[in-house]
Amino acid sequence: MREHLPDFLRAIVSTTANVLLMSSLLQPKYSKRVTRLAMLGILAADLGTAAYCYLSGNLTMLAKLDIVLFAVLCFAVRPLFQDSFMQWLFSYLTVQNISDVVIILSFEIARFLPCPEYGNTVLRIVLFAVFLLVLNRWVRPLYRQAVEHWATYFAVALGVYLTFNYYVLFSEDVVSMLTENAAQLLLVIFIALAAYSSIFISLKNLQQEYQVKQENHAMHAERAYLQLAAESMTQRLRLMEETAVQNSRAAHDRRHFNNLLLELVQRGDMDAATALLKKESAAGDGGSRVYCENLALNAVVCHYAELAGQLEIKTEIEVDAPRQLAVDSLELSMAVANLMENALHACAALPAGERRYLRVTCRIAGRLLLEVENPCAGPVTLDAEGYPVSAEEGHGVGTKSVIAFAKKYDGELLYKQEGRVFRVRLLV
Template structure:
């Protein structure tokens, strides 16, 4: 049985090597955890105890430390992939990014120990190593946390329109291979001997700095793409508002023309009435009724913006021969950003109309159901569609108008994620079903 102070030394090293890495890995996805925060903290504590136990096994009771190190890595990787509810590409990128930095911290700490405590540097898991690791982490993890908070987290919080994260994880994976080869691919020197030579640590510092610069640029590019996507959404919303304005202007002109011509109609009807030509008068009245413009105001719900959108698309649907049914209960003071609300309704209904117009089915219809209360907004837009649905390998819907994912469905998914909600798209039996639930 090893002495107590050695058990404490190994335990402290295990915690320093595991906890900061796990905290930084969970931070960008703290709002996308599979379990509650309390349960997640409990699981992290339990996993920390397992890491300490494996550290003791590797230091005192086992001859195969490499195998135990692999088991330790697999355990925290498996926990991380399971605890975070995001795509594997994002979690893989995050874990590899932080693992590479953790390797740099270990090498730098051992080099620093060799300079400050040369007599202890060749021993495993001594207090001197933990002290040097604590100093190194104080220097490295601070800037890294700022990067994770200010740059990386905004990049992973939303989903771009492409398949970026399916491939971006290969960047830190490439640097991981470089690290692995540098530490374990040298047949003449052990990793300990390499770490104790300052020139190797300096070389690895520049490799890590270059890798960090690449990570920084990648995050900025993803953020820029998200801004472009948001700009496309706003432009699309502006186009819809312009179309609504044109529609209202046409209605105003039509009403003015009707008011201008109505006195001529009255004069003619009076003349027919004087002459007793009642059949001609009846025929003329029927013709006049059919020619009257539709000046009635359609109000679908109390929210004026949503009601205006529903009324605008009602005209398009009717002119396209599409049956249009709406059941909406949206209050005017709903606590959802008006832009998000307009993009949500506009994209789903526009996609439904496009699906009906491009479909060969005879009885085309769109059914819209929407209801909001103090806690949530539920929206369902169903439309007939018997054509072919284009999807990517991940199950996302591809645009029929351009190459790549459909901006409309991706915008809806982004809005659902923003409000911790869910967006579902299904199709079958000649219908396409889109449904969204937002938490308010």
């Protein structure tokens, strides 16, 4: 019995490693307990066959029976795993190829060791451990991709499997076969490792290229949104020019008004002065109001404040922005325009009789803080990142341009709804 101890040790190592490889590469369908019991059943049956063959001294029969028995057992437990039949078959062939590589390498190397019987077992432990470590720590995510696309890589697994088993099934003495065909078998191992390595390296490169493409796509999308917003701001630029001219005219008219009023007061014509003041008050200051020193931002705010007045939407605007900003004034104006425009649309959609208002606050405290608040008719749908989602065709470009602006300046953009009040906060 003692003379068979090295054989039993090799059988235990190989069978256990095969079970661990199957467990690592496949996706279990049921609980860990059920999967472990099934794997223990495979282990026991395979070890029983190995013990019988070792006691009979027929290693060639063991090699051939092991191929058939392990396949039968694995077919029996296949329903315990989520993978489809072909995905499972790809994994089964891969496990057998790894096992063949380890068995051949351990046999060939052990021939040059002082105690080949036990050296073979030690080498199998080391080689199987290396394969399991590499699979579980680095290769498993890539391997699962290979399994998902098994049709592309199946020929590699099948070709290596058939090559290894050709030598086993058509040999009369497996030990002599391993010795006489050492060079050919080592060449097959080299080809097998190179083929599998190429699969995983190509998958990793494709994954990296896909990530780069996704990042580039996101960058191009953001640029496109900014471009669309920039094109839509062409009319707003004209508005800013018109507003600047209006402000200049208003200032000129104000000087004439003040001079005329002063002259009437000096002459003591108080009735005429009073009538002039009433006329000026009734005319109002229109679009000449100055909300902030920044011309571009002031023009946008004036425009939408006037639109709000036409829609009978009450405005509460407090904008404190200097002439020079840390961000591009035009891009900030586009963002503010989109936010105010969206707010006016939300107010216009409110049922008749409900309070409509637009509150805009902009302050500089180290960073620029902008808040836009308005009532809304119903719940606003937000995506996973917390940004509004528009189901209407052609809508949502303004929101995307605001998002692109916030990302460009590494800002913080928060959309929040509390009851029927909707707020947007931008910090850049």
